[in-house]
Amino acid sequence: MAEASISQDKLMCPVCLDVLKDPVTIPCGHSYCKSCITGCWDQEDQMRVYICPQCRQTFSPRPALNKNTILAAMVEKLKKNKVQTAAVGAQDVQCDICTDRAVKSCLVCLNSYCPNHLQQHESLFKTKRHRLMEATGQLQEIICPQHDKMLEIYCRTDQRCVSYVSMMEEHKHHNIVSAAEERTDQQRHLDKTRRRFQQRIQEKEKECEELRDAMESHKRSAQTAVEDSERIFTELIRSIGRRGSELIQLIRDQKKAAVRRAEGRLVQLEQEVNDLRRREAELEQLSHTQDHIQFLQSFPSLSGALGSTDISSNAVGSLSSFADLVKSVHQLREKLENFYRKEMKKITVREPKTRADFLQYFCWLTLDLNTVNKHLCLSEGNTVITSVSCSSGQI
Known part of the structure; x- marks a missing residue:
């Protein structure tokens, strides 16, 4: 049973947390249900970058999904083991007469019997049939420890199962109902x-x-x-x-x-x-x-x-x-x-547009007498020029 439990843990899909269905393995080595990893990566199609949900390794372009045949075989074997376990039953009870597996328990004799000894039991008490149930290893738990009688009814006052003898004694004035009614x-x-x-x-x-x-x-x-x-x-x-x-x-x-x-x-x-x-x-x-x-x-x-x-x-x-x-x-x-x-x-140098802009570049000029035009006349100090044919203008 421990081996089956370990195998099942290893066969769990990290996305859906269930046993792998149609297991596939991606390049980083981790395995998932084909539908689970496909769903995860479909959401990442816009980004064109695909991430492993476990190790966070990224892949681009989208990797192909290859079926893991080994894991698939292990999953099938696990399913078969579960079916066999369910068929046998979660609890094997040994016959109280021999070492075979019991199939029925007697609520009167408080013993469990294999098929052979059950037949002997039935033959022995054929005139007064005993009450039988599916084989259980918990017979002592359904017997009243005080009166050694079977627990058959339920005390709602004390909220526990009691025998008919207990009902007539310490539970005499309590709220008593049948086990079936309380079960319902x-x-x-x-x-x-x-x-x-x-x-x-x-x-x-x-x-x-x-x-x-x-x-x-x-x-x-x-x-x-x-x-x-x-x-x-x-x-x-x-x-x-x-x-x-x-x-x-x-x-x-x-x-x-x-x-x-x-x-x-x-x-x-x-x-x-x-x-x-x-x-x-x-x-x-x-x-x-x-x-x-x-x-x-x-x-x-x-x-x-x-x-x-x-x-x-x-x-x-x-x-x-x-x-x-x-x-x-x-x-x-x-x-x-x-x-x-x-x-x-x-x-950045800007082109001057106003008088203030021009005055930033103001300076006094001195004209050269040797290069002055013959139609121009210079004033004293060579600061004012006068045209012979035009009125004078100050530089």
């Missing part, structure tokens, strides 16, 4: 409890799916932020390349931290789903038991509160988009460009 009543509670478990499983599975979608969206957002940041800072790489690299690293660190927290929460949620499924399976098995006493004794321990280890923080909410960060980077670029244009105005 508690069966309704069991069904309600199972529905609550099923609802909780659905809620957890939905939360897992939402968390996976949020993680993928978060990763895509982070990748987009990295690409946009690289494009923006490439334009300014000579002046602010170092700061661009720091921002990219910050994005990656935040993504890594957020994904790590989300993955931790995802593992917890998947564990809770497994626990809920296990308890629901136990309730399912109990609901089909034929022995009322065994049912009544086992149900209280299985019908406890659902319990929850929910963390107050919202793991999906923590996987926020990097859109605001990208917006800030765009704004930073605009501010830098505005600052650049503003500063360039101060250092």
Whole structure:
């Protein structure tokens, strides 16, 4: 049984947490259900980068999925073992007369019998048939330890199974009902409890799916932020390349931290789903038991509160988009460009348009008498020129 349990653990799909169905292996060596890994990678088609859900190794282009024939054979063998185990029964009870496996237990003799000794038992008590049930190793648990009588009725006052002798003595004035009636009543509670478990499983599975979608969206957002940041800072790489690299690293660190927290929460949620499924399976098995006493004794321990280890923080909410960060980077670029244009105005020579602009270049001129035009007449100090045919003009 231990070997089968180990094999089943190794044959679990990391995505659906169930035994592998149509197992395939990807290039990094990890194996998944074909439908599970196909569904995961279909969501990544837009990015053209495909990630292993376990080791996070990336592949591009999309790898082909090859069937793992060894795992497929192991899965089939495991299924056959489960069928054989179910046919034999979860519990083998030994005959109290010999070493063969018992098939029936006598509630009067308090013994279990194999087919041969059961026939002898029937022959011995053919005039007074004893009450038989499916073979069980828990006969002593359905016998009253005080009166050595079979437990057949239920005391609601003390909430336990009692014998008829006990009913007439210490339970004389208590609320007594038949085991069948109490079983019917508690069966309704069991069904309600199972529905609550099923609802909780659905809620957890939905939360897992939402968390996976949020993680993928978060990763895509982070990748987009990295690409946009690289494009923006490439334009300014000579002046602010170092700061661009720091921002990219910050994005990656935040993504890594957020994904790590989300993955931790995802593992917890998947564990809770497994626990809920296990308890629901136990309730399912109990609901089909034929022995009322065994049912009544086992149900209280299985019908406890659902319990929850929910963390107050919202793991999906923590996987926020990097859109605001990208917006800030765009704004930073605009501010830098505005600052650049503003500063360039101060250092770029502008064409003078006003008197004040011209006066910036004012200086006194001295004209050369030897090169002056013969139609021009210079004043004393050579600062005023007068045309012979025109009125004078001051330079």
